[in-house]
Amino acid sequence: MRGLVSTAGPGTSTKLIGVTKHTKHGHVPSPVSPHFVAPPVQPVLSFNSIALAAAIARTATTWDDAPVVLLDGLQQGALIELETLLQDGSTFALESHFKFLADTAGSQFAAKIGAGIAHLYMDAPGYAWRANAACLSSSLDPHADFIYEGGNASGHGVVLAEAHGSFAKDASAAKVANAAKRKYVKQVKPFVAKPSPFGEVIHGYSIAFGSKPTTAGSFLAVSETRISKPRKQTPPPSGPQRGAIPEGTSAPMALATHRSNFLLMGAPEVTDWIDWIRSPESPAPEGHGVSFLRFGYAGRTYLAGPSRLLRPGGPPWWTEDFFEHPEWWRLARRTRLSPSRHPSFDFGWFAIEEKAAAKFLNALSNAIRDRAARLPATMRLPTVEPTGFSLCAEGRIARADADEPDRYALFRDGLALLGEPFRGRPRDVVVWSPEGGMALD
Known part of the structure; x- marks a missing residue:
C-alpha cells in the first residue's frame, strides 16, 4: 500500500557519521x-x-516526469533492502548477508544509501526544496543528481548536489574523498554559474559515502564550491536588485518537491493535479475533493493521505471515534484497500505537517484557478526545524532521541515519516478542494 514503509529492521539507534574529508574547489566567478x-x-x-x-x-521518488506506479515501486524496494541489510547501532554497519548480493545489486544498494545520506546532509543546513537535476543536460552529458533551494540560497538561486555511495572491500577515507572530488569536477563544476529551469546555479556539492561490507564504520567526504572572500563592498541597495529572485520558493521547485511528498503520503490525486498544472496539454483530473486525516503527534498536527484511514484487516483502534464523522463513510467507500505486500513488517506512515500542507495546497488551488493566466513564479511556503537528523558538533545526537517514545523524522518542507503513528490522537477529517482550497481551524 502506497505510503507505508517499514521502519523496524535498521533499529532505533541514532547513527553518527563523521565527515572524514571536506574539500573546496575554486570557481570563476566567485x-x-x-x-x-x-x-x-x-x-x-x-x-x-x-x-x-x-x-x-x-530521493527514489524525485523524478518529475516518471509515472507514479514506477516511483512507488522504487521507494518500496529501496526500503525493503534497508530493513534487510543495515545493522542497528550508532556506527554504520552492514549485515553479514550483504555478501550474498550480486555485484550489481550491491552497487545499486550503495547508491541508494549514498543518495539518502546526501539528502540528509543537504536538508539539515536549510536546503528545504528539491528537484531532480536531469533537466540540466542530456543523458549523454554527466550531471549532478539533485537541485536544491532554500536556506542560505533563498533569493540567490539554486545549488547542485551529486550523491555517491560505495560498499567496496577496499573502501577507505582517501578513496571516498577522491570519489567526491572526481564527481564534483565532472558532474557539478560544469554547471555552476549556469541557468536551470529552477534558477541560476550558484553553488554545488559532491557528497560521497563509503563503508567496508565486513567492517563497522564509514567514510563521508564532501566537495563543494569555494567562495572567495569578497572585497570590501558597499551594502546592497534596499530595493530590488538586478536579476534578483522574487521572494518565496520557486513554484516549479515547490511543485517538484510536493509531487514526491504527496506520492509518498498515498495521495495520488494531489500528484495528478500537480502534473496537470505543469502539463497544459493534459486533461484535467476529476474535480472531487481530497480528504485527509488530521491528527496530533509529538506536539504537532499532521495530515495523512486517504489510504491511511483504513488498513488491511480492519481500521486502526482509534478510528471508532470517526464512524459518525460526515466525511468518514464517503472516504471509506473511495479508499481502495489491498492486502499489504509485506504483511510481516511494522509499517510507519508518511504524513505532512498541517500548516505546511495547507499553505501548499491553497497555493496549488490558486494556481489551478489561474492556470489560464500562467504559473506563478513563486509560492510562499513555510519550513519547519527538522527532527531525527542534524549536522552537529562532535558528541551531539539527533533531536529525535529526546522525543521518545515517538519515533519519527521530520523534514524542513513538513514531510514526516512516523514510525509509530497510532500513538497519535485523531482530530478530524479535512478536505482539500482543488479549486476551493482547504481551510484549517
Missing part, C-alpha cells in the same frame, strides 16, 4: 551570487534509522 554565504561545515552527520529510510524514499 562568488556566483555576491551575497550568498554557504552554510558552515559541521563535523558529524547524526540521524536515526527512520530519517535515513525517509531520505531514501524521497
Whole structure:
C-alpha cells in the first residue's frame, strides 16, 4: 500500500557519521551570487534509522516526469533492502548477508544509501526544496543528481548536489574523498554559474559515502564550491536588485518537491493535479475533493493521505471515534484497500505537517484557478526545524532521541515519516478542494 514503509529492521539507534574529508574547489566567478554565504561545515552527520529510510524514499521518488506506479515501486524496494541489510547501532554497519548480493545489486544498494545520506546532509543546513537535476543536460552529458533551494540560497538561486555511495572491500577515507572530488569536477563544476529551469546555479556539492561490507564504520567526504572572500563592498541597495529572485520558493521547485511528498503520503490525486498544472496539454483530473486525516503527534498536527484511514484487516483502534464523522463513510467507500505486500513488517506512515500542507495546497488551488493566466513564479511556503537528523558538533545526537517514545523524522518542507503513528490522537477529517482550497481551524 502506497505510503507505508517499514521502519523496524535498521533499529532505533541514532547513527553518527563523521565527515572524514571536506574539500573546496575554486570557481570563476566567485562568488556566483555576491551575497550568498554557504552554510558552515559541521563535523558529524547524526540521524536515526527512520530519517535515513525517509531520505531514501524521497530521493527514489524525485523524478518529475516518471509515472507514479514506477516511483512507488522504487521507494518500496529501496526500503525493503534497508530493513534487510543495515545493522542497528550508532556506527554504520552492514549485515553479514550483504555478501550474498550480486555485484550489481550491491552497487545499486550503495547508491541508494549514498543518495539518502546526501539528502540528509543537504536538508539539515536549510536546503528545504528539491528537484531532480536531469533537466540540466542530456543523458549523454554527466550531471549532478539533485537541485536544491532554500536556506542560505533563498533569493540567490539554486545549488547542485551529486550523491555517491560505495560498499567496496577496499573502501577507505582517501578513496571516498577522491570519489567526491572526481564527481564534483565532472558532474557539478560544469554547471555552476549556469541557468536551470529552477534558477541560476550558484553553488554545488559532491557528497560521497563509503563503508567496508565486513567492517563497522564509514567514510563521508564532501566537495563543494569555494567562495572567495569578497572585497570590501558597499551594502546592497534596499530595493530590488538586478536579476534578483522574487521572494518565496520557486513554484516549479515547490511543485517538484510536493509531487514526491504527496506520492509518498498515498495521495495520488494531489500528484495528478500537480502534473496537470505543469502539463497544459493534459486533461484535467476529476474535480472531487481530497480528504485527509488530521491528527496530533509529538506536539504537532499532521495530515495523512486517504489510504491511511483504513488498513488491511480492519481500521486502526482509534478510528471508532470517526464512524459518525460526515466525511468518514464517503472516504471509506473511495479508499481502495489491498492486502499489504509485506504483511510481516511494522509499517510507519508518511504524513505532512498541517500548516505546511495547507499553505501548499491553497497555493496549488490558486494556481489551478489561474492556470489560464500562467504559473506563478513563486509560492510562499513555510519550513519547519527538522527532527531525527542534524549536522552537529562532535558528541551531539539527533533531536529525535529526546522525543521518545515517538519515533519519527521530520523534514524542513513538513514531510514526516512516523514510525509509530497510532500513538497519535485523531482530530478530524479535512478536505482539500482543488479549486476551493482547504481551510484549517
